[in-house]
Amino acid sequence: MANHVLVTPAAGPRALWTTVVALLLLCGCGGGLTLTEIKSSADKPSNVAVYFKIEDGKEPVGGLTADQFRIYEDGSLVSQFESKQTILNPTVAASHYTLLLVDMSGSISESGSTDSVVEAATAFTENVEKYQKVGVYAFDGSDQLYPIAPFSNSAASAKAGIQSLKSFKPRDPSTNLNGAVVKGLEELKSSLSRAEHPMRFGTLVVFTDGTDRANRVKLEDMETAVGDTEYDVFAIGLGVEIKEDQIGKVGKDGTAMASDKGQVTQAFDKIAKRIDSKMKAYYLLSYCSPARAGEHEVEIEAIAPGPDGKGERKGRLRTKFDAAGFAPNCDPNRPPKFDTSKGEALAPKSDGASKPSGGVKASGSVQVKGNAGAQPVKPGDDFNP
DSSP states (O other), X not given: OOOOOOOOTTOOHHHHHHHHHHHHHHHTOSSOOEEEEEEEEEETTTEEEEEEEEEETTEEOOOOOGGGEEEEETTEEOOHHHHTOEEEOGGGTEEEEEEEEEEOSHHHHTTTOHHHHHHHHHHHHXXXXXXXXXXXXXXXXXXXXXXXXXXXXXXXXXXXXXXGGGGOOOSSOSOOHHHHHHHHHHHHHHHHTTOSXXXXXXXXXXXXXXXXXXXXXXXXXXHHHXXXXXXXXXXXXXXXXXXXXXXXXXXXXXXXXXXXGGGHHHHHHHHHHHHHHHHHTEEEEEEEOOOOSSEEEEEEXXXXXXXXXXXXXXXXXXXXXXXXXXXXXXXXTSOOOXXXXXXXXXXOOTTSOSOOSSOOOOSSOOEESSOTTOOOOOTTOOOOO
């Protein structure tokens, strides 16, 4: 039976406040966790897997272990020993790509800041590549992106390609920031369309030291592209020319500012940590169901310590599965098969039938120099676009 709280017309302020507190406790609204289902699957012999993310407000919650989850089927707790519940590495079911877009206009390449940018971008790539693929592209004032280190299966390719920025000479010293952001989103979508796994998540990180000067793409078109994309977009600003409110129009999911080249590494590190925390907030919980037939409701409860280490934060999600044909001999460590024909995290379609991710009709066009399969420039090569 559901819990009810009765408020009488004669209740005074103290009674009313007590009632509000009781309601918050009953509904779990008092600072608890939010579990958002992304995908779930049920496969023979009796494998059930749920891919979800956990947040506390807008903050990602990572680092939980399998024993910090409780699984209920049709309202009854499932034994952890019977279900063999485990947390699988999310990378067995999802591809996460980060595209780093580096401003190499004249104000960077000719100001003595290049070495600092290369050092910061290298450290950033080393951190992010631990959990996902990283591609690096550069832009200047022209209508092109330059593939410094396109996405590949080589973990060291992005790091090696970044060194080529030391010899980068811009074709146009102006800054085509708006156009580069739009094209960066398009390139990220194109790269993810060839990703290994059916579920695909993208992040765009833009580094720049100035506002758009080229005016090849209007500001409102860039803002539309950023606002419409399902990808996370972060921005890093360098110097006094660009203000945080301006860089915030690009970095809808977070920004970092460096007042001079000595703070560039710290700014990149801030965004890398943000990406890392968001990545760790994704969980792939797998278990062996005791059900053998029929449709069932599974409820997952997460239990995390409070932010100060005291108390607990809890949250739940519910989903359903069909146990038709279920039997013994389940291995919870087997990667699940997710249906990507419906729901969130759809694989981008190359025929353009899916929702556009950042593509807009703009005043001017942006081209990618080379192609997605281009080889990165080797360190020490003279890179003159």
